[in-house]
Amino acid sequence: MIEFKNVSKVYPNGTIGLNDINLTIEPGEFVVIVGLSGAGKSTLLRSINRLHEITDGEIVIHGQSITKAAGKELLKIRRDIGMIFQNFNLVKRSSVLKNVLSGRVGYHSTLRTVLGMFPKEDIDLSLRALERVNILEKAYSRADELSGGQQQRVSIARALAQEAKIILADEPVASLDPLTTVQVMDDLQRINRELGITTIVNLHFIDLARQYATRIIGLRAGEVVFDGPVSDATDEK
Ligand code: ADP
Numbered sequence: 001m002i003e004f005k006n007v008s009k010v011y012p013n014g015t016i017g018l019n020d021i022n023l024t025i026e027p028g029e030f031v032v033i034v035g036l037s038g039a040g041k042s043t044l045l046r047s048i049n050r051l052h053e054i055t056d057g058e059i060v061i062h063g064q065s066i067t068k069a070a071g072k073e074l075l076k077i078r079r080d081i082g083m084i085f086q087n088f089n090l091v092k093r094s095s096v097l098k099n100v101l102s103g104r105v106g107y108h109s110t111l112r113t114v115l116g117m118f119p120k121e122d123i124d125l126s127l128r129a130l131e132r133v134n135i136l137e138k139a140y141s142r143a144d145e146l147s148g149g150q151q152q153r154v155s156i157a158r159a160l161a162q163e164a165k166i167i168l169a170d171e172p173v174a175s176l177d178p179l180t181t182v183q184v185m186d187d188l189q190r191i192n193r194e195l196g197i198t199t200i201v202n203l204h205f206i207d208l209a210r211q212y213a214t215r216i217i218g219l220r221a222g223e224v225v226f227d228g229p230v231s232d233a234t235d236e237k
């Protein structure tokens with residue numbers, strides 16, 4: 001469960017990113033956050049794993065306050081949260097498999113991972129993750145040899161290898177063509193259904209949101225202006 005308790009974010013220059021957000025997201029939900037550019041979608045998503053620091057309120061994940069956590073405790077909460085970006089954030093010159101293995105970093109000592117010493121179980125887990133997103137045959141290709149859609153599937157596999165319980169996807173299809181968009185959204189949906197991973201996706205197309213979400217949250221100027229099941233989401237919102 002993810003709880004936002006009176007969460008606000010004011011950027012150093014005075015811009016309001018989030019204004020007093022109260023939300024509860026249950027395990028296994030597929031939430032799509034919609035809103036115009038600048039509405040606060042990215043700020044909201046990135047505040048969940050503290051990629052952005054909030055300035056007021058508290059965010060509680062599986063009963064633990066990530067807002068108050070520090071050190072090892074913070075790392076442990078973050079290990080449960082996989083992040084997917086618009087531009088994939090892969091190490092371009094590394095192999096697909098190495099990129100997926102990087103999802104295991106939080107489970108080992110820094111030295112081992114710096115040296116690339118991952119146990120065989122990690123490699124097996126990473127290969128299975130690649131299989132799940134139908135891209136196993138690319139395991140030994142360089143990441144930058146793959147198409148955009150394939151690279152995004154690698155980043156989903158990285159979150160799976162991480163054994164994330166929550167996936168945060170910030171505009172994951174914004175740089176993909178319509179066909180690839182559907183493939184990547186289908187992958188996210190399948191993983192949500194098969195593994196029960198709580199999935200929160202930022203999108204700016206309401207049609208796509210309706211197609212995939214079990215719940216849509218609409219933001220405007222850092223505030224929640226709509227929150228409900230897909231059937232209630234109308235075009236004005
Ligand atoms: P952060 O990584 O904390 O988001 P950035 O590197 O994105 O910080 O931004 C650094 C500075 O650039 C901000 O403090 C702000 O002044 C300015 N800035 C960045 N993005 C925006 C934006 N979307 N709107 C207004 N100012 C911005």
Ligand code: ADP
Pocket residue numbers: 011012013015016017035036037038039040041042043044
């Ligand atoms: P969205 O993801 O919906 O496009 P954002 O969360 O990126 O919205 O931005 C919410 C608001 O915060 C906007 O007004 C944006 O300009 C502002 N903003 C985002 N990042 C920064 C920053 N680093 N510094 C200052 N303002 C920012």
